[in-house]
Structure formats: structure tokens, C-alpha cells
Amino acid sequence: MIPFAALVLVTTAFTEARPIPHPLIIVSRLVNDSDIYANWPTYDQLPLHPSFPTKAAWGVWGDSDELGALNHIRNTTILDAKSEIQLGQTFNLNLQLSMPDPPLNPNRRPLIHAIQPFAGYQDDVVTLNTQISTQFDGLRHFPYSTNFSQSTYQFYNDLITFDDIMAPGGSATLGIQNTAEKGIAGRGILLDWAGWMESKNASFDVFSAIEIPTSDLDAVATWQGLDPTSVFKPGDFLVVRTGFTKQYDALSPHAQAILPYREDANATFIGIEASDATLRWLWDKKLSLVGGDHPAFETLPLGNSPIDGVLRSLHEVFIGGMGNEHWYELPYLRILTKFFASQSST
Numbered sequence: 615m616i617p618f619a620a621l622v623l624v625t626t627a628f629t630e631a632r633p634i635p636h637p638l639i640i641v642s643r644l645v646n647d648s649d650i651y652a653n654w655p656t657y658d659q660l661p662l663h664p665s666f667p668t669k670a671a672w673g674v675w676g677d678s679d680e681l682g683a684l685n686h687i688r689n690t691t692i693l694d695a696k697s698e699i700q701l702g703q704t705f706n707l708n709l710q711l712s713m714p715d716p717p718l719n720p721n722r723r724p725l726i727h728a729i730q731p732f733a734g735y736q737d738d739v740v741t742l743n744t745q746i747s748t749q750f751d752g753l754r755h756f757p758y759s760t761n762f763s764q765s766t767y768q769f770y771n772d773l774i775t776f777d778d779i780m781a782p783g784g785s786a787t788l789g790i791q792n793t794a795e796k797g798i799a800g801r802g803i804l805l806d807w808a809g810w811m812e813s814k815n816a817s818f819d820v821f822s823a824i825e826i827p828t829s830d831l832d833a834v835a836t837w838q839g840l841d842p843t844s845v846f847k848p849g850d851f852l853v854v855r856t857g858f859t860k861q862y863d864a865l866s867p868h869a870q871a872i873l874p875y876r877e878d879a880n881a882t883f884i885g886i887e888a889s890d891a892t893l894r895w896l897w898d899k900k901l902s903l904v905g906g907d908h909p910a911f912e913t914l915p916l917g918n919s920p921i922d923g924v925l926r927s928l929h930e931v932f933i934g935g936m937g938n939e940h941w942y943e944l945p946y947l948r949i950l951t952k953f954f955a956s957q958s959s960t
């Protein structure tokens with residue numbers, strides 16, 4: 615058993631407004647700033663209290679923490695990453711703001727871009743659903759829920775409710791501004807799953823529900839000349855290239871236009887397997903964020919796998935449970951991959 619600071623809190627003011635009562639027991643780890651992994655719970659020790667949802671890391675960074683896995687990024691993490699820079703080259707990992715068009719989720723509207731001319735100058739005016747292009751999922755985006763029912767929503771550290779988000783002038787708690795203010799800098803590890811598959815002449819369809827297991831990710835690291843047991847350091851970013859953007863780009867405009875409108879059972883996209891094995895693998899590595907060149911990091915549709923015995927998605931556990939930001943759709947990964955291939959001696 616690992617030591618926790620436990621505080622029993624009686625709530626009155628908030629229970630009425632909260633469909634799910636704030637946990638009556640707040641349990642959190644004692645975080646020692648000079649030794650941040652002292653008392654670090656294992657995956658099996660999550661959650662810290664049985665009233666918390668499936669594998670939630672609530673309290674691991676303190677009961678009022680709003681940064682979650684970004685806490686793995688420390689001054690030393692960034693200094694260590696700096697020491698690995700060899701070439702000083704930069705790469706754009708962003709899609710165009712308008713892409714994909716139409717958005718892969720048909721409920722999302724495409725970007726609207728207008729030019730507003732004035733006397734002597736002109737401005738760009740952009741109306742954007744921030745989920746359609748390269749983007750981060752913040753901690754207000756995706757709570758735990760039971761069959762998507764709003765009354766069952768549970769957000770990271772149980773700091774807010776759906777009503778808090780929707781209320782006019784509602785709170786900014788768990789907002790993406792926390793991420794912007796902390797800043798994201800550090801070391802990313804690119805695992806080129808698509809390149810590994812192509813090297814084996816293995817065919818795959820990114821528009822199917824392929825579930826990439828962590829055993830594949832370990833094999834990809836080995837294929838890239840990395841030791842999967844030691845290459846990751848706390849605070850690293852994991853970026854997986856599935857080949858999604860390459861296959862999407864190769865579609866005809868007509869095929870791109872109808873892709874979002876496949877019927878339910880066919881609305882599938884490649885991703886990482888949603889499972890305890892995946893969560894354990896990521897938890898043990900102490901990664902600060904995960905990303906990829908594909909729509910949802912995990913396989914779509916969501917939530918078809920049992921996690922700790924409950925049907926959950928990685929979205930729920932990552933965002934609602936661990937405060938892990940997701941980072942999607944990085945098309946230029948293939949440029950980066952080609953670049954690394956050409957630098958294979960370094």
C-alpha cells in the first residue's frame with residue numbers, strides 16, 4: 615500500500631447542482647516537489663479510491679490539480695530534451711485549419727474563412743470548430759460517462775460538471791488555457807507503425823477498426839533501432855504514425871466527401887487498442903501526452919473494450935481520468951519519417 619493524504623470532506627453547497635455528487639472522500643497522493651515520483655501509484659493501484667471512476671488518476675497530482683499528465687514535464691525534462699537536439703531543424707506537424715473537409719465527424723461544421731477588406735489593409739476572419747484540424751483534446755472535452763448520458767458525466771479530478779461548462783459565464787476550470795500557460799516543450803518519440811508495416815509488405819486499411827496493440831509499438835521501436843524498454847523518459851510525448859493521412863490524401867475528392875457518412879457499423883478508423891494493456895504501458899512510461907496522424911488516437915468507434923472490467927474508451931480514462939492531453943492528426947509526420955529515414959546513421 616502506498617501512502618496517501620486522505621481528507622474526508624462533507625459537501626453541502628455543491629451536491630444539489632451536481633447530478634453525481636462530488637466524492638465525499640477526497641484522496642490524494644503526497645506530492646514532493648523534489649522527488650515527484652515518491653509514492654507513485656502503479657497502474658494496479660488506480661484509482662486511489664474505490665468511489666473514483668475506472669482507472670482514474672484523480673488525486674495523483676493533488677486533489678485540485680488541473681494539469682494531469684502535463685505535470686510530468688519539469689524543468690529538467692526540458693533541459694534534458696534540449697541536450698538531444700542535433701540538427702536544429704524544425705518541422706510543421708499541423709494540418710491546414712480547414713482539413714479534413716468535410717470533417718470526419720459529420721456533426722462538425724467545416725471551417726469558414728473570409729477576408730474582410732478595409733481601407734488600406736485586410737484581415738482574415740476564421741470561424742472554427744477546434745476539433746476539425748490538428749488539435750489537442752483538453753480536459754473539458756471528454757468526461758467519463760455511462761452511454762453518453764449527461765447526468766453521469768465525470769471530469770478530471772471531479773472539478774466541474776457539464777452545467778459548469780455550459781452555464782453562461784461558467785468557470786474556466788480545466789480549460790485548455792492551463793496547457794497554454796504551462797507550455798508544452800520536451801521530447802517526442804515518433805513510432806512509425808505504418809513504415810514498419812510497409813517494411814513487412816503488410817497491407818492495412820486505416821478506414822477499418824484496426825486496433826494497434828502495444829506489442830506492435832514495442833516492435834516498431836525495435837525496428838527503428840530504439841530499445842522499447844528504455845527509450846521513453848518521464849514527460850515524453852508519444853506520437854504514432856498510422857499512415858492515416860497518407861491514405862486519406864490519396865482518396866479522390868468524392869471518396870473524401872463521403873467518408874464521414876458511412877453507416878454506423880462501417881464508421882471505423884484505425885487507432886491504438888483501448889485496453890488495460892495500453893493504459894498500463896502508457897502509465898508506466900509517465901508520458902505527458904499522446905498523439906498521432908489519425909482521428910482519435912484510439913480505434914473508432916469508441917468504447918468497445920472492457921477496461922478494468924467496464925466498457926470504457928481511452929478518451930474517458932485519458933482525459934477524464936488521467937488528465938492526458940490527446941494530440942491528433944499530424945499529417946506532416948510522414949515528412950518527419952522520411953527525414954529520419956534519410957538520417958538513419960544518426
Ligand SMILES: *[C@@H]1O[C@H](CO)[C@@H](O)[C@H](O)[C@H]1NC(C)=O
Nearest residue numbers: 644645646647648649650652
Ligand atoms: C522530498 O524528497 C526529498 C528528496 O528525496 C527528500 O530529501 C525529502 O525528505 C522529501 N520530503 C518529504 C516531505 O518527504
Ligand SMILES: *[C@@H]1O[C@H](CO)[C@@H](O)[C@H](O)[C@H]1NC(C)=O
Nearest residue numbers: 647648649650687688689690
Ligand atoms: C522551474 O524554473 C522556474 C523558473 O526558474 C522556477 O520558478 C521553478 O521553481 C522551477 N521548477 C522546478 C520544479 O524546479
Ligand SMILES: *[C@@H]1O[C@H](CO)[C@@H](O)[C@H](O)[C@H]1NC(C)=O
Nearest residue numbers: 759760761762763764765766
Ligand atoms: C444509460 O445509462 C443510464 C445509467 O446507467 C441508464 O439509466 C439509462 O437507461 C441508459 N440509457 C440508455 C439509452 O441505455
Ligand SMILES: *[C@@H]1O[C@H](CO)[C@@H](O)[C@H](O)[C@H]1NC(C)=O
Nearest residue numbers: 810811812813814815816817
Ligand atoms: C517486400 O516486397 C518487395 C517488392 O516486392 C520485396 O523486394 C521485399 O523483399 C519484400 N519484403 C518483405 C519483408 O517481404
Ligand SMILES: *[C@@H]1O[C@H](CO)[C@@H](O)[C@H](O)[C@H]1NC(C)=O
Nearest residue numbers: 875876877878879880881882
Ligand atoms: C458496410 O459496408 C458494406 C460494404 O460497403 C455494406 O455492404 C454494409 O451494408 C455496410 N453496413 C452498414 C451497417 O452500413
